[in-house]
Amino acid sequence: MKQRECLNCGAPVLADGHCSRCGMNYKLLAKAYNTSNYYYNLGLDRASVRDLTGAIDALNLALKYNKQNINARNLLGLIYFEMGETVLGLTQWVISSNYLPGEGNVAVRYIKEVQSDSEMLDQANQLAKQFNQALTHARQGTKDLAFIQLRKILANYPHFVQGYLLLALLYLDSGNYDKARKALKRVLRIDKNNTQAVRYLAEMGVTPREIIDMKEHSRRIDVDSAYTDEVQDQSELETFVQKRIEDIDKPDQVIGSYKEVNHVRFNLVYVSVGLLLGILTFWLLILPTKLDMAGRDIRKAQLEFSEEVSRKNTAISDLEEQITELERQISEKEKAEEEARQSLKDSKDAFTLIKTAVPGSTYKNLCAEAAKSISDGAYAKAIDMCNVALQIKEGDEVYYQMGMAYQGNHDEEKAKAAFLNIQENYPESSHLEEIKGYLED
Amino acid sequence: MINFDEEVRKFKPCLEVSQAEDAIYKNDVKDITDVLEEMLEQLKMEEN
Numbered sequence: 196m197k198q199r200e201c202l203n204c205g206a207p208v209l210a211d212g213h214c215s216r217c218g219m220n221y222k223l224l225a226k227a228y229n230t231s232n233y234y235y236n237l238g239l240d241r242a243s244v245r246d247l248t249g250a251i252d253a254l255n256l257a258l259k260y261n262k263q264n265i266n267a268r269n270l271l272g273l274i275y276f277e278m279g280e281t282v283l284g285l286t287q288w289v290i291s292s293n294y295l296p297g298e299g300n301v302a303v304r305y306i307k308e309v310q311s312d313s314e315m316l317d318q319a320n321q322l323a324k325q326f327n328q329a330l331t332h333a334r335q336g337t338k339d340l341a342f343i344q345l346r347k348i349l350a351n352y353p354h355f356v357q358g359y360l361l362l363a364l365l366y367l368d369s370g371n372y373d374k375a376r377k378a379l380k381r382v383l384r385i386d387k388n389n390t391q392a393v394r395y396l397a398e399m400g401v402t403p404r405e406i407i408d409m410k411e412h413s414r415r416i417d418v419d420s421a422y423t424d425e426v427q428d429q430s431e432l433e434t435f436v437q438k439r440i441e442d443i444d445k446p447d448q449v450i451g452s453y454k455e456v457n458h459v460r461f462n463l464v465y466v467s468v469g470l471l472l473g474i475l476t477f478w479l480l481i482l483p484t485k486l487d488m489a490g491r492d493i494r495k496a497q498l499e500f501s502e503e504v505s506r507k508n509t510a511i512s513d514l515e516e517q518i519t520e521l522e523r524q525i526s527e528k529e530k531a532e533e534e535a536r537q538s539l540k541d542s543k544d545a546f547t548l549i550k551t552a553v554p555g556s557t558y559k560n561l562c563a564e565a566a567k568s569i570s571d572g573a574y575a576k577a578i579d580m581c582n583v584a585l586q587i588k589e590g591d592e593v594y595y596q597m598g599m600a601y602q603g604n605h606d607e608e609k610a611k612a613a614f615l616n617i618q619e620n621y622p623e624s625s626h627l628e629e630i631k632g633y634l635e636d
Numbered sequence: 637m638i639n640f641d642e643e644v645r646k647f648k649p650c651l652e653v654s655q656a657e658d659a660i661y662k663n664d665v666k667d668i669t670d671v672l673e674e675m676l677e678q679l680k681m682e683e684n
Contacts, residue, residue: 224672289660
């Protein structure tokens with residue numbers, strides 16, 4: 196009997212059913228891998244009948260059981276690619292090619308194809324940017340701009356499901372159910388069971404039976420053709436012609452008995468029928484074309500007008516924001532000015548108070564403290580105090596104490612300068628006599 | 637009835653090419669093998 200290999204690391208499996216290297220239970224892993232393949236098959240079935248949402252769910256489950264299920268990952272990438280999500284698709288293929296490099300993996304070919312077509316990659320990037328911009332517009336309430344952007348996207352990328360869904364939502368919001376229904380029909384053509392599209396249709400009051408009919412009818416849509424919002428008047432004519440052809444082809448038509456027709460008797464009837472046919476032709480062929488042309492002109496004018504309005508609205512909102520900002524700045528500045536004025540006033544008051552009340556007492560105290568320090572022999576401290584007292588007020592007392600302190604500190608030059616200051620500026624000082632002798636020496 | 641604001645919030649922005657690298661690195665989904673490996677590691681740690 197051939198020895199089993201571990202599904203995780205490839206090492207031989209022991210008799211107890213566990214891997215000899217990684218210790219994994221073989222049966223458990225085999226079951227997980229089988230389940231993964233089951234979900235891959237389910238995804239494949241769903242994808243083949245264009246149930247893309249269902250396929251995505253199944254394939255994601257397959258990857259939860261075995262993230263190295265290459266087929267599941269490649270198919271998931273392909274589905275994202277089909278739904279217009281190129282970058283998401285590429286992401287899956289890159290991961291897949293990382294697990295299984297080489298030509299045997301189809302993801303490698305897909306990546307090469309996408310990479311070789313730089314225009315495609317550029318377009319995919321452009322699509323993502325434009326959709327994100329449209330989404331931002333929709334969220335910010337500038338729905339006109341979102342409409343314009345989405346129409347532009349869908350004209351170039353008719354497979355982009357998210358774009359149709361957002362467009363349908365915008366139409367639903369604006370009460371334009373016919374156009375919403377048209378966009379959702381496209382979604383159902385690409386992704387038959389798209390839950391979001393079905394929910395929107397149900398919210399619009401479309402019955403489940405009608406939704407099934409829509410799915411059937413959506414098969415006729417050429418999914419590669421550019422999407423346009425224009426109402427398809429052609430289809431009415433087509434329906435009419437088809438109905439007539441069906442009427443003609445009806446096998447159960449009863450053929451009456453043969454009668455000779457009196458042509459003279461029916462002349463008036465022929466003329467009336469001719470007239471009626473003429474009117475009918477005008478009604479069915481010429482009038483719809485004329486109405487369609489007029490409708491297109493009106494729609495074009497409406498579109499241009501709405502674009503202009505949205506541009507103006509944006510400009511107005513910008514200007515309003517600027518005004519609000521400027522007003523805020525002005526009020527802030529006024530407030531700051533008022534606060535500065537108030538603080539200046541307070542400072543002035545405080546300064547006046549300090550100037551009148553504090554200096555006198557502080558000056559005297561400092562002079563007294565300096566004298567005390569001199570008597571204690573702390574000349575440096577006395578000099579510091581004199582310097583502080585000088586900051587408050589100049590006077591003979593402080594210069595005297597300063598001179599004494601410098602003298603005590605053996606700084607004769609500074610001491611002399613202080614005493615000279617008294618002699619020159621304070622002729623009535625009580626200390627003149629005391630310093631006279633010193634200055635003469 | 638559909639609430640526009642609520643619905644529009646459910647839409648996710650599209651991945652741009654410049655964000656692809658990040659998306660690939662962050663796409664580290666755990667599968668059954670990872671869970672089993674973690675369990676075995678835990679068991680080994682408990683035994684030690």
